[in-house]
Amino acid sequence: MSEQSVTTERDAERLQHAMDDRDQAGPGDRGLFAERLEELFRSVPDPSGRRYTGSAIARKSTELGYKLGESYLSQLRSGKARTPSFRTVEGIAAAFGVDVRYFLEDAGRRRNREDIDMMRLQADRTIHEAAHRLAGLPESSITIVNELIKVLRVQQGLPADPAAGAVNGDAGRTLG
DSSP: OOHHHHHHHHHHHHHHHHHHHHHTSOTTOOOHHHHHHHHHHHHOBOTTSSBOOHHHHHHHHHHTTOOOOHHHHHHHHHTSSOOOOHHHHHHHHHHHTOOGGGGTSOTTOOOOHHHHHHHHHHHOHHHHHHHHHHTTSOHHHHHHHHHHHHHHHHHTTSOSSHHHHHHTTOHHHHTO
């Protein structure tokens, strides 16, 4: 069994435990999944910098290979539907560009913009590939690459340092 499938199975088990815990919540409680989902809608901008709509996330998830209907997504957002499959959770995470662990970890911890941006970075395979290519290079070479990245970011209209954008309220554009 591959390491990837073991991780996915563990994540699916953690999701099921989180769902079981939520099912015991009171009737007025939307549930942790709905709260976290709504938090993504509030804080992760679409490519134009606006808030995603339910139809856009359902469409994007489906385009990425995770069939998701807009009405079911609406039920998940409202808390009416409380037990999505792991595949559905993967699709929603992929559509928002966050790591699936966003929905799985630490039930008591509130996510902030920095946490969500970090999860988006963790989910971006292109960033992982670039980082792996830097492995083994001398520090002087990595410094040169970092300076080049700053120049490219400025040319694209982004802050030279992504952290500076997050401080200035432009966190959504830092990962665009």
